[in-house]
Amino acid sequence: MSEDEELLEVENLRKWFELRKGLFSSPLYVKAVDGVSFKLKKGEAISLVGESGSGKTTLGKTILRLYEPTGGTIKIKGRDITHLKSNELMWYRRETALIEQDPYGALPSFFSIHRILEEPLIIHKFGNAEERRKRVREVLEEVRLTPIEDFAPKYPHMLSGGQLQRVAIARALTLRPELVVADEPVSMLDASVRIEILNLLRELQEKRKISFIYITHDLTTTKYFSEKLFIMYAGKIVEIGDMLKVVHNPLHPYTEALLKAIPDPDPRNREILRDVPPGEPPNLVNPPSGCRFHPRCPYKMDICQKEEPPVFEPENGRFVLCWLHAKK
Amino acid sequence: MENAAAEYSIKGILKQLLTYKSGVFGISLLVLLILISVYTMITIPYSTAIELWRGGENVWIENPRNAQPTWIRYLGKNLPETIKRDSTQAGRVGTIKVLTPIPERNMKLLHISFSFDYEYDDFPSEINIFFTSKYNTSAPLLRIYWIKPSGTKINLMTYIPRSQEERLSLSINPTVSNRLYAYTVNVLGGEPQVPLLVEQAMFAMEDETMNSTLTATPMKGKYELIIEGTLYGEDSDVDAKLIVYGKVYGLAGTDHLRRDLTVALLWGTPIALSFGLTASLTISLLQLLIATISGYYGGKVDSAIQRLTEGYMILPFLPFLILIATFYRLDIWILLLVIIVLSVFGGGVKSTRALVMQIKEYPYIEAAKAYGASSKRIILLYIIPKILPPIVPGLIGSVPGYVFLEAALSLLGLGDPYLPSWGKIIEDSYAGGALYKGHYYWVLEPASMLILTALAFSFLGFALDKIVNPKLREV
Amino acid sequence: MTDTILQSRNLKLYYATRKGVVKAVNNVSFDLQKGESLALVGESGCGKSSLAKAIIRLLPRNIATYTGEVLLEGQDIMKLSDTQFRRQIRWKRISMVFQGAMNSLNPVLKIGYQVAEPLLIHEELDKKEAKKRAVEALRIVGIHESFVERYPFELSGGMKQRTVIAMALVTNPDILILDEPTSALDVITQANIMNLLKKLKKEMQLSYIFITHDIGLSSELADKVAVMYAGEIQEVADADTFYAKPAHPYSQKLMASVPTLRTEKKPEFIPGAPPSLVNPPSGCKFHPRCPSAFDRCSKENPPVFDLGSGHLVKCWWYAK
Incomplete structure (x- = not known):
């Protein structure tokens, strides 16, 4: 498989959660992911940024088929896995991995670190005990939990948050996956270790040529992880582009607001009020008509309320869901 | 971040138990009861015990009737x-x-x-x-x-x-x-x-x-x-x-049939322990399994189990048990089986299910799904070990309840007709008008054994609860 | 010349736990001027929330030591009895917005009532008057009167946080302690709340103690920054000085670890983990992780050195 080939292809993906099953009324849905399309190359790392409730976690987990998609397709290496049953998915489970947000909750407290890392290998009937031991050592070394002899027999409660997250990363790597989804992997860690973990993730991603989806609400951390940025708002990806270009010249008003809201450490901050739109993300049961950002948008036009914007590509490699960028 | 989970090794738990006064007290009492049981089963084999207890007056002709214990x-x-x-x-x-x-x-x-x-x-x-x-x-x-x-x-x-x-x-x-x-x-x-x-x-x-x-x-x-x-x-x-x-005899005195009460008091111990422990262990584990299946799978399986549990909960347990025990003269192990069958879908299923519903949303379960763990594996290896610790104190604490149940059934004349148990002694003393005649020892001795057993398990349960549910700790 | 409103001198708060004595707040001294906001920055478990609780005297039961002075306009409020403290100080003079408080709103009470409650308890106002003041407090934080009769579940996260701020302000306190007031909010909502807090400070002449782990966010409010580590304040400086040139090695590391959006710099991380508060390291608490530690650091706990104009540092490097 060459570098340029698509590993993952997501087409108009939807995941609606049923809110209420009425006996007589029609059911209500939370449209957590509502028509998302993108492609991911082999070995490509992207950052998926959105606020809580934007559907970014749902999108990540739906791609991993932890949720059953409501509509659209997910293709990996050209194979459609959208509706495969769990027993047909074992190979997909082997090629994908998830890194959870909460390192304290993501590891079973009653297993030793060795056992935690061995579990995926046992499930996928990987080698014998000796080969598994070897693989566990390998991944522990990769995440630099050394000396291995010290860490392998320990239990999760004996480790710090950063160390736990390293174990979680190691576990994601045991089966040598091609696609890894990391859901806010550093948001629960202390600021001083965040960068350390992000650097590690980046390094492993490059070394192993893993296609990586880094999900976060924190735009500042994406800079150190990937070149490509996906901005998600209210169930849709509203902007895609290169990190630096997006940061310096956001195309979508929402991206702009997001960037304005973030304080860098600067004592002048206390003198100014931030120019951010009021309000909060919409309820996804009844999202606004047209563009979902229009009720908060400072550049709102008539068309924004009426028609949902399609994908525009005002610059090469930059995609945006906003009427401001419609070809004049 | 404190996480008590890996302190759940048996050694760790014992160590921690000994840091609580209630733990030390409970363990000491339990060890005493276990020693009594072992001693009893070695020195008075089961058949001998039955013979002694059911042998009639000839066996005991040389003993005084209704003698108080010697130490009185x-x-x-x-x-x-x-x-x-x-x-x-x-x-x-x-x-x-x-x-x-x-x-x-x-x-x-x-x-x-x-x-x-x-x-x-x-x-x-x-x-x-x-x-x-x-x-x-x-x-x-x-x-x-x-x-x-x-x-x-x-x-x-x-x-x-x-x-x-x-x-x-x-x-x-x-x-x-x-x-x-x-x-x-x-x-x-x-x-x-x-x-x-x-x-x-x-x-x-x-x-x-x-x-x-x-x-x-x-x-x-x-x-x-x-x-x-x-x-x-x-x-x-x-x-x-x-x-x-004379008017005194042995360590425990005698009853109206000149029988040495030590035999029954001693034999009552292993019976009570095994009855109570088996009942609470089996019931708790079965409930745990049922609750986990119900909570994890959800949907129709869950509805079926929940409706069944609700049905069971409405069922008047004791009257039902009395009814069965009256019609069929049950020996103690059949009685145990009946109690288990009548309790498997008890209230414990509801509370454990609630816990499972919570645990199944934990990130480590989701992670396990992501690397392909099957439902069976998740239930047995990922959920049950997590739920077990919090239910153990309850399990231990419920042992006395079953010991009392056996005693209560014996008192109603529905217990095992042959086995010498504490409940049987109380029944005899009741029938023999012990309190009316001033034979207090006859009632107090089995009652004390029951209380000792209850204390042992309750104290152990309290201490365990503090260990596995850190929220209950003072600090 | 501004007036000092709150002074803490050698404040100590130790907890007794089964594992030993946790020295959550250890000899903490600082000054807060009227209308000033002090940002208290530190990693989780450094004792910053405990310090807030020690000031407003909302303590758990397992207190081992609780000593020192807290002077509110010169009056040592540590000397007050619990009843006096509750009647005269808490909420009347010093209010607090607790971490995660927006999720602790009582789900079965209308928000108007919840905002009025401190008045009913602390000022024993009649219901009508209290409600009037609650409506006013809600208006100040930007919640329309029509929401007074609503329940917390009908509010968005940002509005809930505004409600909690209104609850703290309704009694017209002088000092407001904000413990991670935006920790569960999105960045845009966070920016809105910060805008609100900035406005309130100016309009109401409030003094803030703003507790956060986020050095970037702290710059939004801080006139003065205090960095806390292992139960001790390591450095105090006014914001301009601090952000330009932090003096303590820990502050420097903390600044260097912050990912920034607009400047091109590669963030560093601090090796090692924060120390246990039960068995803290000898000498300077930071020395095991400190890149510039020398002999003396592991042996003696440094005193506070004054670098001039109120810039205080607890580090042997500044010993003359």
Whole structure:
């Protein structure tokens, strides 16, 4: 498989959660992911940024088929896995991995670190005990939990948050996956270790040529992880582009607001009020008509309320869901 | 971040338990109960226990009836112990047997003398003489005398054994009673207000106190029973055994059938422990499994299990159990099975299910799904080990409940008819009017054992709860 | 010249736990001027929330030591009895917005009532008057009167946080302690709340103690920054000085670890983990992780050195 080939292809993906099953009324849905399309190359790392409730976690987990998609397709290496049953998915489970947000909750407290890392290998009937031991050592070394002899027999409660997250990363790597989804992997860690973990993730991603989806609400951390940025708002990806270009010249008003809201450490901050739109993300049961950002948008036009914007590509490699960028 | 999970190794838990006073107390009590059980099962094998308990009066004939435990003497009056003298063991302290043959008349003259010191503050409860006679044609003719420490010699009766083995119950013998009445009249110089019982008259001080059963006091000193007899025939012989029944016996006393209560109290321990533990362990584990399946799979499986549980919860447990136990005389293990079947879908399923619903949303479960763990694997390896620790204290704490249940059923007469258990003792004491007659020990002993068991498990449960549910800790 | 409103001198708060004595707040001294906001910055578990609780005297039961002075306009409020403290100080003079408080709103009470509650408890106002003041407090934080009769579940996260701020302000306190007031909010909502807090400070002459782990966010409010580590304040400086040139090695590392959006710099991380508060390291608490530690650091706990104009540092490097 060459570098340029698509590993993952997501087409108009939807995941609606049923809110209420009425006996007589029609059911209500939370449209957590509502028509998302993108492609991911082999070995490509992207950052998926959105606020809580934007559907970014749902999108990540739906791609991993932890949720059953409501509509659209997910293709990996050209194979459609959208509706495969769990027993047909074992190979997909082997090629994908998830890194959870909460390192304290993501590891079973009653297993030793060795056992935690061995579990995926046992499930996928990987080698014998000796080969598994070897693989566990390998991944522990990769995440630099050394000396291995010290860490392998320990239990999760004996480790710090950063160390736990390293174990979680190691576990994601045991089966040598091609696609890894990391859901806010550093948001629960202390600021001083965040960068350390992000650097590690980046390094492993490059070394192993893993296609990586880094999900976060924190735009500042994406800079150190990937070149490509996906901005998600209210169930849709509203902007895609290169990190630096997006940061310096956001195309979508929402991206702009997001960037304005973030304080860098600067004592002048206390003198100014931030120019951010009021309000909060919409309820996804009844999202606004047209563009979902229009009720908060400072550049709102008539068309924004009426028609949902399609994908525009005002610059090469930059995609945006906003009427401001419609070809004049 | 504190996480108590890996402290769940058995060693770790024990270590932590010992840091709590309640833990130390609970463990000590439990160890004591286990030691009692082991000791019991080694020294009194099951079959022996049943034999002893169901053997009837013959097994226990040498024991006093409704005797209090021996140690009660240290708390008050010096109550009499049982005194035995056996002529087959002539030569022992206070036992003389002389058989003088008179060959010309084909007769033998028998002289048996039993003597003993009596230093107690109360009268014996009963006096029996057991005769073993061997004769061909004519039965032997025996005269029985009683010599008190004052030197007074009373001719109690003339007695002719009618069979080889015979029991002469002096306490209820009319002849003896009459002779002693005459003796009393003689001592008092008139009729007594309330005639003394046989054993009272035999042991009373020879003064005005003999006037009434209430005032009579025992005379301390050396007593002697003499049996003189004439035996006919060459190989004729008579042996006698005197038993002066006391008012205390052994560690635990005796019941109305002269049975040694230690047997039942001891055997009650392994029965209670195994019954309580098996019941609570099986029920808790089954409920755990059912709850986990219900909570994890959800949907129709969940609905079915929940509706069934609700049905079970409405079911009146005790009346239902009584109904079954009344119709089928259940032995204790069948009873256990019935209790388990009646409880598997109990309230525990609901609360554990709630816990499972919570745990199944934990990130580590999702992570396991992401790397392909099957539902079965997730339930058995990922959810149950997580739920187990928090339910263990409850499990331990519910043991006494089942022990009490068995006792309660026994008290209602629905327990195992053969096994000696604590509940059976309470039932007997209740039927025997123990409290009404002042036999407090009869009720208090099994009750104390029940309380000890309850305390052991409750304290252990409290301590465990603090360990596995850190929120309950003071700090 | 501004007036000092709150002074803490050698404040100590130790907890007794089964594992030993946790020295959550250890000899903490600082000054807060009227209308000033002090940002208290530190990693989780450094004792910053405990310090807030020690000031407003909302303590758990397992207190081992609780000593020192807290002077409110010169009056040592540590000397007050619990009843006096509750009647005279808590909420009347010093209010607090607790971490995660927006999720602790009582789900079955209308928000108007919840905002009025401190008045009913602390000022014993009648219901009508209290409600009037609650409506006013809600208006100040930007919640329309029509929401007074609503329940917390009908509010968005940002509005709930505004409600909690209104609850703290309704009694007109002088000092407001904000413990991670935006920790569960999105960045845009966070920016809105920060805008609100900035406005309130100016309009109401409030003094803030702003507790956060985020050095970037702290710059939004801080006139003065105090960095806390292992139960001790390591550095105090006014914001301009601090952000330009932090003096303590820990502050420097903390600044260097912050990912920034607009400047090109590669963030560093601090090796090692924060120390246990039960068995803290000897000498300077930071020395095991400190790149510039020398002999003395592991042996003696440094005193506070004054670098001039109120810039205080607890580090041996500044010993003359």
